[in-house]
Amino acid sequence: MTDTVKPDVADAVRVFEEHRGRLRAVAYRVLGSFSDAEDVVQDAWLRWNGVEIATVDDPEAYLVRITTRLAIDRLRSAQSRRESYVGPWLPEPVLTSPDVAEDVVLSDSVSTALLLVLETLSPIERAVFVLREAFGYPYGTIGEIVGRSEATARQTARHAREHVEARRTRYDTDLATRSAVTERFLAASAGGDLAKLIEVLAPDVSLVSDGGGLAPAPRKAIHGVDLVARALVTFAGRMPEEANIHLVMLNGGPGIVVRSGLAPVAAISLHLVDGAVRTIHLVSNPEKLAGLRDL
Incomplete structure (x- = not known):
């Protein structure tokens, strides 16, 4: 008897793998930690694997929502651990593709300098900032992802952006x-x-x-x-x-x-x-x- 993968499981794997890169990118920017982002994406997979995917109208939105909320929860606990960290805390470095480096918005959103500034935001503010500034999600979608109204998402994004602009150094991009x-x-x-x-x-x-x-x-x-x-x-x-x-x-x-x-x-x-x-x-x-x- 040969091993086979059930069609519904195969579909779940295929859909998830289509979006894995986006999920990891969101989680890393929210957390500033490659290892934590990998854990969050794995947890998102475990939740996705228990869903009847035929009932999900927009798999990407659903998966980004799960991943973002898991990342927010993990960030809340990580912030308390970082208070007792030995010496300066820096984001975990990651290798990026030349395509990211050539896109000013994407490269800036993953730079260690910006990730450090994002550490000064609340977890919800950070998630909203990432979803809006790095990935361009509309405010209505962001509100659904973080469990807030569209108006609140818009206000949070504005506050987060002003906070970041007041604290960041404008480094060379060439x-x-x-x-x-x-x-x-x-x-x-x-x-x-x-x-x-x-x-x-x-x-x-x-x-x-x-x-x-x-x-x-x-x-x-x-x-x-x-x-x-x-x-x-x-x-x-x-x-x-x-x-x-x-x-x-x-x-x-x-x-x-x-x-x-x-x-x-x-x-x-x-x-x-x-x-x-x-x-x-x-x-x-x-x-x-x-x-x-x-x-």
């Missing part, structure tokens, strides 16, 4: 400039060339490192070109001898991933203002590098 500066930054850092490194850094540059208490990293942000440059050279000097370095598309823009053998050990995102590196996000917490394993 992809060619960002790529060129990232290459110069990498060459100077890897070569231990302090003078060349200083050339690409803004005078008021900041380095924020997330080791989570599981990897060596400063417990506070480092500010100022001299201190940051020296910290980066020190970090490069501590890399394993067998480390290999990749220039990648990371969180919607050019980034750097350091690997030891097959395992990622660090991810670096650079944020530029007027062609100079203003902010550096460096993640070395091994529990936050799962989104880089398929390099």
